[in-house]
Structure formats: structure tokens, C-alpha cells
Amino acid sequence: MADDGMILNFQFGSAPLKPQATKFTGGRWRDRKRAEKSAKLAGSQSKTPRDEGDAEASERAPKRYKTNDNGEFSGWKPGNQSQGNLGPRKSSANDNAGGRSSQRGGQSDGPKGSRQVISRLFSFNPEQKTAVEKEESEWEAPEATNAPLSDVANFGTLALASRLVDELSKMNLERPTAIQNKVIPHLISSSGDAFVQAETGSGKTFSYLLPILHRVLQLSGKGDGKQIHRDSGLFAIIVAPTRELARQTHSVLEQLIRPFPWLVSTSITGGESKKAEKARIRKGVNFLVATPGRLADHIDNTKALNLGTVRWLILDEGDRLMDLGFEEDLKKAINALKRIIVAEKTTNGTLLDSLPDRRVTVLCSATMKMNVQKLGEMSLADATFLAAEKDAEQTAPSDQAVLKAPAQLHQSYIIAPAKLRLVTLISYLKLAFSRRGRTMKAIVFHSCADSVDFHYELLKDPTKKDLPDTSAKEAEVLSRTVSKAAYITSPASPEVVLHRMHGSLSQPVRTATIKSFVASKLPSVLITTDVSSRGLDIPSVDLVIEYDPAFSFSDHIHRVGRTARAGRHGDAALFLLPGTEEGYIELLKTSAPPTAQSCESVLEKGLLSKLEFPVETTAKPEDGNTYHDKAETLQLHIEQRLLGDPKQLELARNGFKSHIRAYATHTKEERVHFDISELHLGHVAKSFGLRDPPGGIGAGIERKAKKKGVKGAKGAKGKSTTDEEEDPARPGRDLFKQKSMYLMKATADEFNIG
């Protein structure tokens, strides 16, 4: 802890300060020297707006940042600012703002007469290069592309069993979507394999479940399938990449077969009791929803699992199945099914005549990648390609079609300098929930579990314990993943519920957390990793924030696809850093022209309404008048909070380290936009509420650099990671690049990305 801001948290008495006389004790020599220098300079340097006190600074700031008639910020034009003009002043000799707070001289907004510390956020930020092509207000929603078709009367026109059509109607599903309109008739009439490709939220699940059920229901010849029961055999296996998705698909299936109690389905997923699953399989099931690993396990070890009657193998979210490394498990299942070439024609005396006469494999994916093609080669034979293109007849898988989000999904980006990221995120969420009725559920994607944990703990309100509508038992399970939020509430939205979710949580906790998020009647945020990016169907999600950009563009499409489902509207906002990350905007345009949101405008609108801090620090919510002041006060408060709480500080450090490691795992093709050598570690540390990057992240690199004979690795450490004033042309920069390359290599090894 001593490293983090030791020089910054000295409390000064009310007597006028003589900086020259200030004596610092304790801590490291380097830090003491720096503190002495800062204190000295604070008293002697020419005064800047900040140094002259907030009253004056506040008056000046608005002159630089004009607002238009709507009160919107209009002074900051992308592309025309230079380093330092993002703040009310340019550098001064004592501005050590590189991620470090600095002492504020003279009068302050803090306790009367005390010397306050401020956290400089608006100076020395890298320049934004991208000129705004389309602002948020210019966006007009095009016609939805994944909505039910208006020119098809109802599901009945697809020749589905009337009982099924009635069931759909009870679920308020009247007309099919484009992909359902294509896939359902095909799977009803054909015994051929199919590759199904359609946008996120277009109803792919019903597109394969409905025809399967229809054909099984035909088995009795009367359309109700009453001769079939749980012992009649297993007819379909549906494989999903994650436990959540498997469970979700199983619950949709359960809903559909509820009126047909003689049909039985079950799910087998990792994290559950294998013994109980075996017992269910032994009792007999007609439909099995599985994760690949658990399926392979049962194929090997559960004798009661008879694959002889299986007619359908559905591989849902094909690209994700491959991404997650399930190739071997999938091979096992595919080969096991292939070995039984002629499937059983009867079951318990019932002729299986309405079922396909061969095994049908259906591969579904919203995106098309090389690995999906590979899975296709492994599993499909003479497959028909079925895409949801409404107008043009698409006959083959296409890279273009796949990487599109639903047209009605409003995609935007915010170019936020690293130092401003945390306060911008808070401000954005505060603003989003304060627009009553506009946002009820939001998902915030982070790159790693440690970052999720840090942000969750930071944003939760430690003073509020009770959760609404929760039994004591549920509350116990949810105690570490659901809580009331602080900071992002507002008078218009005084209660917001926070949820956290990632793959390191136990399965019961994951399941309960998602259930709680779905059921929440209060505005809610889910802070999560990519574990929630695939297939998760929560219709009421209206906002997706990609706080950390996705590791691949197809992941981005899946993440944003958690909103704007089945024709509904939705917003998605992507945080980018100024610099090379801006190149990613071109990639966004291949899906839909995104609009730009100004980071400063978000701060102004979000932070100038009432701020509340859940924990008392010397920085107070009422400190400052301009949004610059408010942002710096909020940042300072967070930094102070961490310094007073070792547990949170540890979470911040772990979050920072994992975030940096994760940064190196963007796909090879997209790494050009996510150049780790461009990251200013000091600024990134700020976004975790830290005043310096924690040790360790660079230490390994240094050791490696030393081993390889990179001169000066040690000497450059401080400069390269924390100092704002660093001149890009200086040798230290090259060294930083070199170190970053080692870092990238080390982290790439760790994440197995070669």
C-alpha cells in the first residue's frame, strides 16, 4: 500500500503552508523526494487555474467547454485538440498527473483550510484522431432484421402440428422470424443435414426445436404422439457450449413439451451430479440437452445411454463450441453416432416412420469462422445452407452476412482516455438509468474475471444489505454476486441492483445470479465476462456496454446481440482508447455505421446531477462545480477509498494485472488495433483507482529483458509506466515497446494464443 499514493494522503493542518519546510518521513526515499519536490513546487510555481482554487477554475472551465442550447457539450471537437487541452490547463512543472494525483495548492473544496489532493484526469491524454461522422442524435432506427415476419400469417402456415401452434400462441409467439420460416419447413420435410446461420436474437432455438417436436408428435399417426413415452428412446441430442445456454435451451424445450407429459427431456451439464444424470438417463429420455464434455463423458461411461434411436444431433453456437476447445469431445459424440449407421426403425413396436430415415445433423451459428467450417466438415454431409436473408437468396455461408448485428441495434462508441475510463463508466451508467423507462437492464462486459470482481465490489453499496423479493436461502447464495449499487443511482433511479457473473463462480451461484438478473423488477446491471456473451436470452436487456472491447469481432457481435432480440430495440456502447484502438471503428462499420458519443458529454451529463459516495473520504460528492471537478473528485474519492481498504486495493491490483494480460489476447488479425505497447500502464492503473501500476506486471518483463540483455530495462521502469510527460520520441519509449513485446509474449503464452 505504501507505494500507492503515500505522498498524496498526507493531511495538512489549517495553518498556511510553507512547502519548503515540509518534512516527509516514512516510505521509500524516491517517494519522499518526490513529495518534497511537489510540496515545494506547489507553493512556488506560477499559479494555474487549479492552483488558484476551484472557484476560479470552475469559472474558467465553462469558457473552454461550451454547451449548446440543449445543454449538450460542444466545445471538444475530436481531432482538433492537442495534448493537454482536454483539461482546463496545460502542463505545469508540478503536474505529475501521470496516473498520480497531485497536491492542490491554495483554497480547496475540501475541508475548510485543509490542503486537498486532486486527481488529474484531463491533462496529458492522448489525442483522439477520429473525426465524428455520425452523432448519437443523428441515428434513426432501420427496420428490424430479426423480428417476426409481417408477411407470414402465423406459425400454422409452416405446417406445424396444431397443438404446437396453440402452445406458441400461449407464449405470445404468433408469426415466425425469417430463419424460422426457412428452417422449420426444411427440417419437417427433409432428412438432410443443415447449416443454419442467422443473426443473434433471431429465434434459432425454436427453428430447430419446433420441427423436431412436430415429427416426434406425428409418431402416433394422430399427431399427438401418445404411443411414445420416455422408454421409446432418445430422439434428439442438442449440444450447447455453456452450461447457461444448455440450461436455457432445456427450459425452452420443457415449456414446449409441457402439454405432452409423455415426452421427457433432460439436461446434462458440467457442474452437476453425474450420478443423478445417469439415473435420469436410465429412466429414459427422449431429448437430451448437453454440454460437450459431459456428453462425451456419458457416452464413455453410461451404459444406459443408447444412441440407436437418435435422429437429430443439433450443434448450437458452433463457433463457440470450437472456440472453447471442445473439438475432441464433439468428435467423440459425432463418431459415436456415425458408428451406428442404420438407426433403429422401431421402438417398443412403434414404427419410427415419421422420423428422418437417417441421422440429421444441424449446425447453428450466428457467425462464420474457420473453425465453424471445420466443425461443419467433421459433422455435416451434403448439408443445405439455410440463412435468414429476407430478400436476397443466399446459397452459401458468407463471411459478410455473419458479422452483422441486427439492423435495429443502435451501436455507438465512446473514445475515453484511459485515465477517464472509470469515471466515464460510472457516469454512463448513472445517466443511462436516470432516463426513466429507457434502460432497465444493462450488461457490462469486461475482459476478465478479476476486473469484474473489482468493478462489482467498487460499485456496490456496502451500506445496503437487503435485496428485494429474495428469500433468506436465495439471499445466502446471492450474497456475493447481487447487491444494491452505489454511485450509479440518481434521484430518478434511486435503486439499481448490481449483479456479477464469470466462469470462476460455482455453478449454483451462476445459475442463481442469472435467474435473479432476469427476474429483477428494479433497474439492474450485470457485470460480466464473455461467459454471458453467447446465446443468453434475456429479452429485457436494453443496453450492452463493452467496457473492454471483445477479443474478436465475432465475440463483439455476440455480446451486443444480448440486446435488440426478436425485433426489439437495443443500444450498445463500446469504450475505445484514443490511438490505435480507434482503428476498430472501421471494423464496426462493416456491421452497421456506429454513432459517436463524446466522453466529455457523458461526464457532463452524468456527473453534474447529484453524486453520492457510499463511503466517507476527504473527497466529498459536493466538491467542485464543473464536471471536470466532479470527475476528479470522484476519482480521488475512489483512490482514497482503495487506500483505506486493503481488500479492495488487492482486487484493484489483481484486476489491473489480469486486464493487462487479457489485453494481449485479442485475435492476431485484430491485434493491430489493440497494441499493448501503446498502453500507458500508469493511465490504465488510474482506471482501476490505482495511483501507480502495481508491481509484478512489469517485473517479469524486466527479468526477461535483463536476461536478453536489454539495456536500461530497470532504469526506465518508472518513466515508462507512470510518467505523463514522457516524450514519445524519447528512448524510454522504445524500451517500453520492447518491454511490452515481452509482456505480450508472456501473456500470449499464458492465454495459449501462440
Ligand SMILES: Nc1ncnc2c1ncn2[C@@H]1O[C@H](COP(=O)(O)OP(=O)(O)OP(=O)(O)O)[C@@H](O)[C@H]1O
Ligand atoms: N417468432 C417469434 N416471435 C417472437 N419472439 C420470438 C420468436 N421466435 C423466438 N422469439 C424470441 O426471440 C428471443 C431469441 O431467440 P433465440 O434465443 O432462439 O435466438 P438466437 O437466434 O438463438 O440468438 P443467439 O444467436 O443470440 O443465441 C427469445 O426470447 C425467443 O422467445
